[in-house]
Amino acid sequence: MKKFKFTKIVSFALAMFMAFSVFTVNVSAASRGDAYKRELTAEEIATIKTVFDAKYYGSVYLDVVHFYGYDYYTPAIDDILFAHFINCGIWEERQPSAAFNVDVYASRNTDLQPQLGDNIIGYYMYYATHLKEQSWRVVPTLNDAWAKQATIYSVYDFQVGQVGPKAGAVAVQTPDSPAFKIDEK
Known part of the structure; x- marks a missing residue:
C-alpha cells in the first residue's frame, strides 16, 4: 500500500512538473513576438494580404479555426483567419501561405x-x-x-x-x- 501511494505521489509530482514546464515554454515562445507587436498601417495590412492564403492557413493552423468555433467551410472564415494572422499569427511567426x-x-x-x-x-x-x-x-x-x-x-x-x-x-x-x-x- 505504501509503495502504491509513493508511486502515485511521484507520478503526480512529475506530471505537475511537466505541465508547468510545457506551459512555461509555450508562454515564453508566444510572448517573444509580443515584444515586437505593434499596430499595422492600412498599407501594410493590404500589402501583407497579398501573400496570405486563407485556405492554407486554415488547414495548417486548425487551432485557430477551432478556437473561433467556425467550420473550415464557413464563408466568413477567410476574413477571420486573416484578422487572426494580422493580430497574432504574424507575430508568432506562423506561415501565411505555403509559398512564404x-x-x-x-x-x-x-x-x-x-x-x-x-x-x-x-x-x-x-x-x-x-x-x-x-x-x-x-x-x-x-x-x-x-x-x-x-x-x-x-x-x-x-x-x-x-x-x-x-x-x-x-x-x-x-x-x-x-x-x-x-x-x-
Whole structure:
C-alpha cells in the first residue's frame, strides 16, 4: 500500500512538473513576438494580404479555426483567419501561405539582414513589394531550406546593421534536423 501511494505521489509530482514546464515554454515562445507587436498601417495590412492564403492557413493552423468555433467551410472564415494572422499569427511567426516563411526569407537573404534586422513586418513588405526581384532570391519555404540543408533562425534573432544572427541565437532548423535525416534515406 505504501509503495502504491509513493508511486502515485511521484507520478503526480512529475506530471505537475511537466505541465508547468510545457506551459512555461509555450508562454515564453508566444510572448517573444509580443515584444515586437505593434499596430499595422492600412498599407501594410493590404500589402501583407497579398501573400496570405486563407485556405492554407486554415488547414495548417486548425487551432485557430477551432478556437473561433467556425467550420473550415464557413464563408466568413477567410476574413477571420486573416484578422487572426494580422493580430497574432504574424507575430508568432506562423506561415501565411505555403509559398512564404518569414524565418527562411530572413535567414537566407543575408543582404536584407543589416537593413531590416528583426523587423518582421519589413521582411513581409519587402517580399510583397519586390516581386520581380524574387525570381533571383532563394525560395522562402521550409521545404526548400530543408532541401538545401540551410540553417534557419527566427527573424527575431537578427539585428539591424549586422549580417547573421545575434550571438547566442539558437537555430530553428539545421542540417542535423530530423527532416534532413529522413531525406538522406
